[in-house]
């Protein structure tokens with residue numbers, strides 16, 4: 001299970017990991033988009049963040065119950081106390097990076113509504129609030145700085161001692 005901030009590579013590394021482990025990959029953001037029938041940015045605009053968080057809470061609960069492979073969560077999923085409790089005994093890895101790398105990665109990618117305005121400052125604020133929560137749920141912390149997604153996947157397997165799985 002991969003947690004960490006927007007753009008750190010949960011989705012990208014999750015796919016690589018699933019392939020390495022010969023298992024399935026699931027991403028709660030994808031599940032939410034399917035359920036809502038529209039992109040995350042539109043959910044934020046039309047119904048607001050609290051509604052998105054409610055969809056996310058349900059999506060994480062369903063995925064944890066049903067899915068046995070690699071699961072990538074959205075960056076804010078750990079804000080929910082019930083979600084953190086669900087993750088308590090699972091092999092959760094916190095992927096991390098610094099703000100410069102975050103801005104570089106998210107700038108190149110699909111829009112994330114929470115970083116639409118003032119991305120650098122917003123990212124710092126979000127990390128201040130969330131870092132303790134990522135740390136609380138994680139069994140291991142893996143840096144993604146200067147590593148390709150393949151290298152990060154290797155480091156995750158090492159950290160969870162799944163290298164020969």
Ligand SMILES: Nc1ncnc2c1ncn2[C@@H]1O[C@H](COP(=O)(O)OP(=O)(O)O)[C@@H](O)[C@H]1O
Nearest residue numbers: 006007008009010011012105109144147148149
């Ligand atoms: N280790 C990495 N090094 C460089 N770029 C990366 C790395 N991992 C992911 N990326 C890029 O960063 C962007 C965000 O990745 P993504 O997997 O969507 O992150 P998340 O799911 O954590 O928000 C994508 O453009 C992806 O190709």
Ligand SMILES: O=C(O)C1=C[C@@H](OP(=O)(O)O)[C@@H](O)[C@H](O)C1
Nearest residue numbers: 005006007029074075076112113
């Ligand atoms: O950090 C957040 O609050 C969010 C992260 C996004 O997922 P990624 O972390 O996969 O970008 C997505 O769930 C939404 O835009 C909100």
Ligand SMILES: [Mg+2]
Nearest residue numbers: 010011029072
């Ligand atoms: Mg993602």
